[in-house]
Amino acid sequence: MASDTGSPVEARHPAAASAALIGKSVVVKGELEGSEDLTIEGQVEGKIELRDHTLTIGQGGRIKAQVFARAVVVCGELVGNINANEYVEIRETGSVDGDVVSPRVAIADGAHFRGSIDMQKKGPVQAKGAAIEAPAPWKVPPSLGA
């Protein structure tokens, strides 16, 4: 599942250059499991598990699946729940219908989202009366570009 150098996918998603790719003409029905980053430009129905890696749904990607990954970047369409250990990013072309569980969630202006967002962190709970601090700015992972 290697991508061609200089493909539109790579241009849109720099991280995709080193990731496995499901191309736009590919349709997968069933369970997808992997131990490397994955970019999907095609269609997937079922379940996707990339426990320690990043799933990128490209602008052409159409997903109907439960997703488990370290990080998920959505530029296309996803119908299903997302469970990400680190972060979920829904870009302006992205659309998500489903519930998200992740400690960090970034939703761009123009993105579509319908569902709930569970951002509960594992670890010590804030002390009662803790001061409200300015929100930590969302940092786009360097591998994804700005």
Add this chain to the structure above:
Amino acid sequence: MSDGEDIRSLAGLWNRARRFLPGGVGQSPGGWASAGDGAIRPSKTLGPFLRELAAVPSPVVVDLGPVIGSNVSFLGSQLACKLFPEDLYADVDQPFSRGDGLASVLALKLRQDPGEVDGILAWDVFDYLDRGEAAALAERLIALLRPGGLLMALFTTGPRHEAVSRRYLIADADHLRRRPAPGARWARHVWPLRDIEVLLAPLEVRQSHLLAHRQREMLLRRPTPPGKDG
């Protein structure tokens, strides 16, 4: 932190813009300061709302506004909450031409369990509803709140007919930014304080602030049964 990263957050943008405002926000007429695509105004109740919810482990929060990415990130970073964005504005903006109005909308939304919710950000959605619709919404919201749960709401105090409705972006814990948005129902109703208290009974008023820009901010709390401190 680089400037590029700093301005990705609304708080960062606000802090940068504030440096160029003469005398700061409080000095501008009506407590307003224009910046970018909307005006930033101080908020008296958002901070207390956040502080009380910060004491709750993993609170459940319902946001009646549209999905605004910076609000989601802010609430996540401050509260580590479970957030239910329920964009009632989108439904309120519909002309309700298909049937029985808000009742049909409420049948499909706000499906959390009764008593499950720790906090509700209602913003100014009541301004756009007639009395019957507002009563139906209030009843649903009150039922969702757990004892001790909080509701934050904004009410206009003067009649307005604007070509746009408002969305609220959290700039920081003490400031909100208004974002104009097109809306079909832009005529705003005025809710006198007494009517608000009746509308939202049995919630108790924790804070009520009449701000310089003719908007009332209210923080209300669902009473805790006797003998059970919330």
